[in-house]
Amino acid sequence: MAQAVRLLFADPRVEVLERDSDVWVVSGVDPDRLASLVADAPSAAAVRESIDDVAEDAVVVHVAMDEAGPAAVDAYRSVVSNRNCYHCRAGDGTLVLTDQYRNAVSQVPAADRTVAETAVADHLLFRAPVAPTTYLAEIRALEHGTWVHWDLGSGERRQARVGTLAGDRDVDADRPAALGETLEAVLEKGSDGPSAVTNMLSGGVDSTLAGTYLDDAPAVVMEPDAPELAFECQYASEAVELLDADARAVTLREADYLDQLATSVERLGFPSHYSATAVMDAVFGTDDGRRYVNGEGADALFGLTGTKGFRAAARFDDLVSRPMTGALTSLPGSLGEYAATFALQAERARRRPSHPESFAQQFAFFTDPAVVAEFVGEAPVRERARRQYEYVADRVDGLADDPWDAQLELGHLLSFFAHNTVTQWRQLAYAHGKSLFAPFNTRSVARLSQSIPASERYADGHLLPQRSTTKYVPKRLLDRRLPAYDTDKPKGGGVFPRERFFESGCLEDVFDRYEPPSYVPASMYEGHVESWGPLTWNLVTWAVWRDHVLENDDLGVLDGTTEVWCDGDVQVDRAGDSGAEIRTDVQSG
Structure with missing residues (x-):
């Protein structure tokens, strides 16, 4: 008897195609281009050979059907990708593949969920697992740049590397212009036109730069009431004025922070790394946009804080x-x-x-x-x-x-590869029936970055740190496109004051509400549970996840998820009714 296959895709822009008797599911920056590749290729092998040239940020799944039902499954994740593809076995043995971790967890009964052996170390070190492992032993993740094949008859599973990240051009002296051309082309592919998207405008360099290419796009700004973030709210207001954008504001009261954090973790299905996760969930839940542009990802490609000091240390080491x-x-x-x-x-x-x-x-x-x-x-x-x-x-x-x-x-x-910021924002958007596009987190922009020599990529050529500029390529481009913007002002980061929250604010009683994780040694309680320490936030998010996800037997498939059942035949449905504009095109090849 053939095995059943169930595909659960929460991406509202996912496309489902029936080609001959096979089924393809494509999710990416430009799903129409991926669908055209599938339609024109003579075989799954041909798709595999060509897909790396097409995918900016993509996940593709193929189910090969025969007379008895599913015979084989292929799954692909592009080498530059903040989209995910998870796979697991449901309680009845059905092979499940999904792009949203909460949906994967929902397929494993709570009594059968096992924390992965490496999960605690990864969570404390990196605040996210290293693929293919996830937080649960029963769920695995596709690695970046891989194609996985399951032969359902023999039970054999094979994995192959598809694509690597490398520079692909000679970048002349005008690197800001090269970034501008690349960014404009990527935004044209993925934004569906300025009027169809909302710019998530923090007021920082990257979201403001994206806004200069989205002339008619409205913006959404976040307005938490924590006084430590007041200067970032001011940055956002200034950017709205400079861009002359029609802006909507979403607020998050400090008093609501813990409840919103818990809700967001339950929607994600894994512990949140970022303190801003709560406010991002509030944005997707209350704002009326449908597709969002997010500027995350530029720092890791063009220069993170700390670059200038390290370059100065290198010079010092040469001379002394x-x-x-x-x-x-x-x-x-x-x-x-x-x-x-x-x-x-x-x-x-x-x-x-x-x-x-x-x-x-x-x-x-x-x-x-x-x-x-x-x-x-x-x-x-x-x-x-x-x-x-x-x-x-x-x-x-x-x-x-x-x-x-x-x-x-x-x-x-x-x-760039391990920080899952955009992954979290994307999966939260999916949970609300919305989509997200991160233009800096794409193959084209990443390849441009890698085309610049590493010695010149992250800061300009000044040897003295106080005269050098980190992330100079996007900053110089923004100087040209919006001269009134001050690219030299202090950087914000959207980091909530977690230590103050814990010591005297909304997280003061968090370990009364949530039992600390069982893996905390007694010797570490004083420094990390009874007071704020280097790993306290990691312990908070783990405790919230344990209570709301790991031990929660009532998790269901998210409303709006496109469900593709492949058993004796193929059935395409949508879970619940979130009002999401699901674009499910079933075509015959």
């Missing part, structure tokens, strides 16, 4: 001998402090990038591995850091040869 460095670190005042900082950076730069205390790992993840080791042990920390490094290095061609440039490049690439 180690004995002299030791003498300088003992000097009083700022000179000794600078020397000590540069010496620490040099020590980290000399470690292998797979080392948990290398510069690349510390730059990307901000976690003290020694503290995590007190929770899970030193061996798991070393193994997961190595796995995280290998995952990224295997997907990028042409990494820098210079050891300092390589550390800086890998730190940025670890951020």
Whole structure:
């Protein structure tokens, strides 16, 4: 008897195609182009050979049918992708593939859910699992740039690498112009026209730059009442005025923060990494937009905070001998402090990038591995850091040869591949029947970034940190397109004041409401549960996830999800009725 296959796609723009007797599901920046590739290709193998040239950010699933039902399944995830494809077995043995983690969790009964062996270490180190693992042992994720094939008759499963990230052009001296051309082309592919999208306008460089290409698009701005974020709300107001945008505001009261966080985690199906997740969920839940443009992703491609200091440390290491460095670190005042900082950076730069205390790992993840080791042990920390490094290095061609440039490049690439910001925003949008487009998080923009030498990619050529500019390529482009915008103003980050929330605000009683995770050693309670510590936020989000997701047997498939049942025949339905504008085109080839 043939196995049943169930596809659960929450993307409102997903396309379902029936070609001969087979079924294809495509989700991407430009689903029509993906659908055309499927329609024109003579076979699934031909699609696999060509898809990397078409996919900006895509997931594609193919179910091969024979007389008895499903015979094989193929699943693809592009190498640059903030879309996900998860797979698991439902309680009745049905193979389930989905683009939303909550939907995957809903297919595994609560009594059968098992926390993955690596989940705790990954959550504490990176705040997200390293694919193909997820938080649950029963659910696996497609890796970036892979094609997986299941032969349902034999039970065999094969995986092949499809595509790597590499530079694809010679970028001349006018790099801002090259970014402008690339960004404009990507926005044309994915925005469905300015009037069809809403710009998520934070007032930072990236969302404002995107707004200069979306002349008629309305904007939505977030207005949390935390006073620490008042300057960022002001940035957003200024950007609205400069762009002359029709803006809508969504507020989030501090008093509602914990409840909104819990709701967002339940919709995601996994613990939230980012403190802004709660307000993003509020935006998708209350704003009346249908498709959103989000500027996340540019920093990891063109320059993260900390780049200038590391480049200064590299210059210092070239000019000053180690004995002299030791003498300088003992000097009083700022000179000794600078020397000590540069010496620490040099020590980290000399470690292998797979080392948990290398510069690349510390730059990307901000976690003290020694503290995590007190929770899970030193061996798991070393193994997961190595796995995280290998995952990224295997997907990028042409990494820098210079050891300092390589550390800086890998730190940025670890951020680009491992930080799941856009993944969270996208899956929250799906939960509300809406879609999200992140133009910087696309193959074209990532390849442009990789086409710039690593030594020149993340900051301009000034040697003195105070005269150098991080992320200079998008900043110089914005200077041209919107001269009145101040690209040199202090950077915001949308980071909520979690420590204050915990000590005297809305999270003050969080561990009364949610039992701390069972894996917290008694020796770590005082520093991480009874007071704010380096891993307190990780413990908060885990506790919320455990109560609202892991142990919740009432999780159902999200309303608006497109369901494709492949058993003896093919049936396409939609779960619930969210009012989402699901575009499900069933075509015969």
